[in-house]
Amino acid sequence: MAANAIGMLPLPSEPRQATAPPFVMIGTPGDRRVDLFQAALHALGLPPAQIVPYTAIIDGRAVLREYVAAGAIVRIESPGKDPTIQHQLIAAGAGIVDLPGMSRISADAALQFPIERGRLRYVRQWYLGLRATLEEIDRQLAACPRHYRMNDLPSIALMFDKSACHARLDQRGIPVPRALGSPASFEALRETMRQQRCPRVFVKLAHGSSAAGVVAYQVSGDRQLALTTVEMVHENGELRLYNSRRLCAYRDPREIRLLIDALCREHVHVEQWLPKAGIADQRFDLRVVVIDGRPRHVVVRLSRGPMTNLHLLNNRGDVVAVRSRMGAAAWRDAMDTCARTVAALGPSLYAGVDLLIRPDFRRHAVLEVNAFGDLLPGVLDEGQDTYTAEILTALERWHTAKVL
Known part of the structure; x- marks a missing residue:
């Protein structure tokens, strides 16, 4: 049963452990995202999620029907950057017929070549392996007892394909930069x-x-x-x-x-390449986390260069200042675009939207959508971080859907 990410309902203020459903998370043990989600569960007085490693699903050691009980809430987390998983995903994509001219490696070789930190290679084949793995997870979940999913598996695959994602948004009337295709050279x-x-x-x-x-x-x-x-x-x-x-x-x-x-x-x-608005003598864009149809957590990402990603040593800006500079109507339109963007890509409960604000502070365009774009430590909305907000919303959707 896929999550309903469109309706908006009041959140339970105090989840009760005795009546809470079990959480099952497909992810990588020890990954920062997994740890933060577990910490949010603990802070709410809930039991930790049972983690099913990607590696165990890919190599067949884990079958989800042995983990997903009736009424469970299932979360699909990012596979992360663990070298073993990277090997496995590239190997999983080896046998899939693909576009001509792409870099390729055999499954056996993919499991053996050294993973060099930061090296970019076999990226298309990695995606094919990820997509195949998501499809396998979807098939296995379909055979499990009735449960609630925080993520929609096809939506995750779509968000990891920038060309397909851009085309979907363009078809739905979402403002996006003009596409120039996928040139081969x-x-x-x-x-x-x-x-x-x-x-x-x-x-x-x-x-x-x-x-x-x-x-x-x-x-x-x-x-x-x-x-x-x-x-x-x-x-x-x-x-x-x-x-x-x-x-x-x-x-x-x-x-x-x-x-x-x-x-x-x-x-x-x-x-x-669209120009970005500027504030505090720097250009900026927004990361907006949409949860259950509501734009919730917003980060202003500042940069003196064309790329604003925070891990590139860029800084966070003042959301209040940007909102004030845009004005209520333009801000409301921008947030509405973020909500429509996530809804257009399927029924996932949450996603992160990268939104460009034009220099006139009125127009905007969606740059990318990140299925796992909720890693924003320390950013709160209504006193909740992203993981807490997602857990509480998932519990409300679980009760509303009467999964048990």
Whole structure:
């Protein structure tokens, strides 16, 4: 039974452990997200969730019907960056027929090659493995007793595909940057930019996250500039790409060609580079966590460069100042767009929306949607962090749906 993420109901103020349903979480033991969710359960006086590791599902050691009892609440968490899981997901995608020209590795080799911290490779194949794993989880949950799901499995897969997600939002009338497709090479990208008269674009790994593999690329006459989180390393005749927490600037057309061609082999999504509004002498965008149809937790992400992700050593801004500068009507419209965005992608209870505010502080556009975009430690709404708000809302939905 999928979660109903549209209705809005009052929240229970004091969950009672004796009547609370058991929580089951598919995730990675020891992962920060898992630990924070468990801490929220504990603070509410609830038993810890039973964790079913991704690794055990992928290799067949765990069958969900042995964990999901009648009336349980099931949460799908991010697989995280554990090397074993990365190996397994890449291997799981090895046998899936895919787009031509993508970087590939056999299942056996995928389980053996060394995982280098921050290295970008086999990203498309990783996504195929993730999608297959989510489909397997969905099949197994369908065979379990009646339960409540906080996440919709197809929605998670959709949010991890930037091109498909962008297309869905565009079809539903959600404001998004203009898409320039998924070029297979640097030359194809340049030709598309010329045809669409778009000299500034963002090139994104279609299945990346946390700004990994993102390039802000612009052309002005004979000059080119690529600002990116990707560090290129030439070693023994091989080009290696590494994710970096600092922005790298490439101006040499030959280097930029190598960079874009390499990213295209992992599958990219390209869209127009829209200007962002500024406040406190920096550009910004918003991360908005929508829970059960309500925009709840909001973070202003400041940056002097084109990428605002907080892990890139950017700072948080003042939400009250941004809201005041936008005015009540523009803010209300922006939050409504976030709610409609999550609803358009399926019945997941929550998701994080990255929202660009235009320089006029009136218009806006959805940049990305993150299925696991609720990791905002210390950010409160109505006195609740994201995990507490999600737990309380899930309990209310559980009672309303009469799962037992």
